[in-house]
Amino acid sequence: MKFPAFEMERMQSVWEHKVKYDLSESGVEPLTLEEAARDVKELLKTKLGYAEGVGLESTRTFVSEFHWKSTAENVVITTGTSEANFLTLLALVNAGDEVVVVMPNYMQVHGVAQGLGARVREVWLREERGWTIDLEALTAAVNAKTKVVCVCTPNNPTGQVLSSREVDEICRVATRHGAWILADEVYRGAEREGSESASFAGRGERIVVTGGLSKAYGLPGLRVGWVVAPVETAQAVLKLKDYSTIAPSSVSEVLADIALARRPKLLERTRFLVNERWPALEDWASGRSRELHWTPPVAGAICFFSYRYPIDSMPLVDRLIRDYSTMIVPGVHFKAERHLRIGFGGPSHILHAGLAALDRLLATIGD
Ligand SMILES: Cc1ncc(COP(=O)(O)O)c(C=O)c1O
Known part of the structure; x- marks a missing residue:
C-alpha cells in the first residue's frame, strides 16, 4: 500500500496553529466545551x-x-x-x-x-x-x-x-x-x-x-x-x-x-454564522470581479474561486503564509490549478484581516 501525501491536510497540520489568519478552515467557528456540554458538572x-x-x-x-x-x-x-x-x-x-x-x-x-x-x-x-x-x-x-x-x-x-x-x-x-x-x-x-x-x-x-x-x-x-x-x-x-x-x-x-x-439548534447556529459572514467575502471578491470568478456557495463556509493572476496557486499560498501569516487553500490541492478555496466561517476579525493580507499580496502580483 502506498498512500500519496494528502497535501491540504499536511499543509493545514503544519500551519493552522502558527499563522495569524487561518482562512483555510472549511467549518464555522467551533463551540466551546462549556457551550457543547450544557452541564459541565455532569460531564465531569x-x-x-x-x-x-x-x-x-x-x-x-x-x-x-x-x-x-x-x-x-x-x-x-x-x-x-x-x-x-x-x-x-x-x-x-x-x-x-x-x-x-x-x-x-x-x-x-x-x-x-x-x-x-x-x-x-x-x-x-x-x-x-x-x-x-x-x-x-x-x-x-x-x-x-x-x-x-x-x-x-x-x-x-x-x-x-x-x-x-x-x-x-x-x-x-x-x-x-x-x-x-x-x-x-x-x-x-x-x-x-x-x-x-x-x-x-x-x-x-x-x-x-x-x-x-x-x-x-x-x-x-x-x-x-x-x-x-x-x-x-x-x-x-x-x-x-x-x-x-x-x-x-x-x-x-x-x-x-x-x-x-439539539441538532436543530446547532444547525441554526451554523446557518446564522455562514449567512452573517458570507457577505464580507462576497464584498471583497466583488471588488476584484475582473480577476476572480466564483459561484456563491449554497452550503458550508467555503467558496472556490478561479483567478487570473499570473501565479500558480501553491507559490501564491506559500507567499501568503510565509510573508503575511495568512493561510488559504491552493486549488492545486484539489487538482484545480489557478483556483483558491477561502473559508469564511471563522471569527469576523480574522476574515477581514486575512483578506486584507491577501489584498497586500495580490497588489505585488498585479494581473
Ligand atoms: C468532505 C470532507 N469530508 C471529511 C472531512 C474530515 O472531517 P472530520 O473532521 O469529521 O474527520 C472533511 C474536512 O475538511 C471534509 O471536507
Whole structure:
C-alpha cells in the first residue's frame, strides 16, 4: 500500500496553529466545551473507560433519524468523518478495482482509493455550469469494474449541492453496474437557505453515507463521525475499526449525544454564522470581479474561486503564509490549478484581516 501525501491536510497540520489568519478552515467557528456540554458538572462524572465500539445506541438512533430508511443498526460511530471514509473504502475496495471520484472533492477518498491499489477515474463537476454534475461524463466513466463512486454533497471545495434528481440519476448509473456509492455528506445541514440538501441515504442497496459533527455542527474537536450503511457493510466497517481506533472517545461520545439531541439548534447556529459572514467575502471578491470568478456557495463556509493572476496557486499560498501569516487553500490541492478555496466561517476579525493580507499580496502580483 502506498498512500500519496494528502497535501491540504499536511499543509493545514503544519500551519493552522502558527499563522495569524487561518482562512483555510472549511467549518464555522467551533463551540466551546462549556457551550457543547450544557452541564459541565455532569460531564465531569463521565467514566473514562472504553466506550462501546459501535457507539451509543442513542447516538446511533439520532443519526439514523436524519438518514432515510435507516435504524441504529445501520450506523457506526467513528473518529471523525475521516475514519468513516477511510474504513468504508477499506471495506469495499480491492487492488485492481476502479473507483470513480466526482471532482473536485475532499482528496482523502482519492488518496485512500489509490493507496488501496485502485485505479481512480475522475469525473469533474462543470465549473462553467456553476459546478454541477456532468451526468454524461459520469455514465461514461462507470463500468463493470467500478467498485465505488465517491461523491461529496454539499461539495468541498465548491459549496454546491446535488439536486434530488441528480442524486437519483447518480444512483441509477451506479446501480446499473453494481457499483457502491460513498456519499460524504459532512456539510449537510450547513445550507445557507432553505431545507437540508438531498441525501443519498435510503436510495439504493449499495449506498454508504458518511458524515460527522465537524462542519455543520461546529464541533470538529470532538472527532465524531459516522457511517450509515447496509447492516452487513456496517458490520464490516466495525470489524476494521477494531484495528484502527477501537471505540469513540468516551468524553466525545457523551458530547456527541448532547449535540445530536439539539441538532436543530446547532444547525441554526451554523446557518446564522455562514449567512452573517458570507457577505464580507462576497464584498471583497466583488471588488476584484475582473480577476476572480466564483459561484456563491449554497452550503458550508467555503467558496472556490478561479483567478487570473499570473501565479500558480501553491507559490501564491506559500507567499501568503510565509510573508503575511495568512493561510488559504491552493486549488492545486484539489487538482484545480489557478483556483483558491477561502473559508469564511471563522471569527469576523480574522476574515477581514486575512483578506486584507491577501489584498497586500495580490497588489505585488498585479494581473
Ligand atoms: C468532505 C470532507 N469530508 C471529511 C472531512 C474530515 O472531517 P472530520 O473532521 O469529521 O474527520 C472533511 C474536512 O475538511 C471534509 O471536507
